Amino acid sequence: MKLYRFLTAQDDASFCHKVTLALNKGWELHGSPAYTWNQETRLLMCGQAVVKDVEGKEYTPDTKLSEH
Known part of the structure; x- marks a missing residue:
């Protein structure tokens, strides 16, 4: 089976660690990262x-x- 996940987090080291953990578990990047500004929290979010x-x-x- 092919699995898909969309990882999200604040634009800081926690996001990089989340993606790195997935890569080390055998997941592969799919497409480019996405960024959006959260007006409510005033933080840049990554996906x-x-x-x-x-x-x-x-x-x-x-x-x-x-x-998995």
């Missing part, structure tokens, strides 16, 4: 799509993406 192929498993809506 990055990642994908991963998992052999021998079937996708269901109950699949825990963060466990």
Whole structure:
């Protein structure tokens, strides 16, 4: 099965660590990062799509993406 996740966080080291952890678990970057300004919190937010192929498993809506 192919899995998709969109990781988000404030534009700081926590976002880089979140993406780095996903890469080290076998996820691959998909597309370019996205940025948006949160007017309410006055913080820059980041997002990055990642994908991963998992052999021998079937996708269901109950699949825990963060466990793969």
